[in-house]
Amino acid sequence: MITQTRINQEFSTREDLDWITALTAHQIKLLAEQEVIQLGLFDEQNLVEVESVDYPGERLIACRNPITADSRAQKREKLLHKTE
Numbered sequence: 001m002i003t004q005t006r007i008n009q010e011f012s013t014r015e016d017l018d019w020i021t022a023l024t025a026h027q028i029k030l031l032a033e034q035e036v037i038q039l040g041l042f043d044e045q046n047l048v049e050v051e052s053v054d055y056p057g058e059r060l061i062a063c064r065n066p067i068t069a070d071s072r073a074q075k076r077e078k079l080l081h082k083t084e
Helices: 004-011 025-033 039-043 066-083
Strands: 047-050 060-063
Touching: none
Parallel strands: none
Antiparallel strands: 047 060
16 A cells, blocks of 8 residues: 555656545544534445545545444443443
8 A cells, every 4th residue: 555645746647547545544534523424324325425625636435334333333332341
C-alpha cells in the first residue's frame, strides 16, 4: 500500500493511471460525524456512494461489513462486562 503523499507526488499528474485508496478509520469517523456518511443508508443496502468537500473530485464508496460489526460489538460487550 502507498501513502496519499506518494500518490500526490508521483501519480496524480499521470493521466494514464487511476487508483483506488482506502480511508483510515479516523477519516471515516470524521465523515460520519459530519453526517456525510449516514448510517441509516446501510439499512437498505450495504454499499453507498457519498460526496464530501474534503475529497473534491473523488468518488467515495462506503460499505458496511456485518461480520466486522458483529465482532466489534462482541468485543465491546466483553470489555463492558470486565468493567462491571
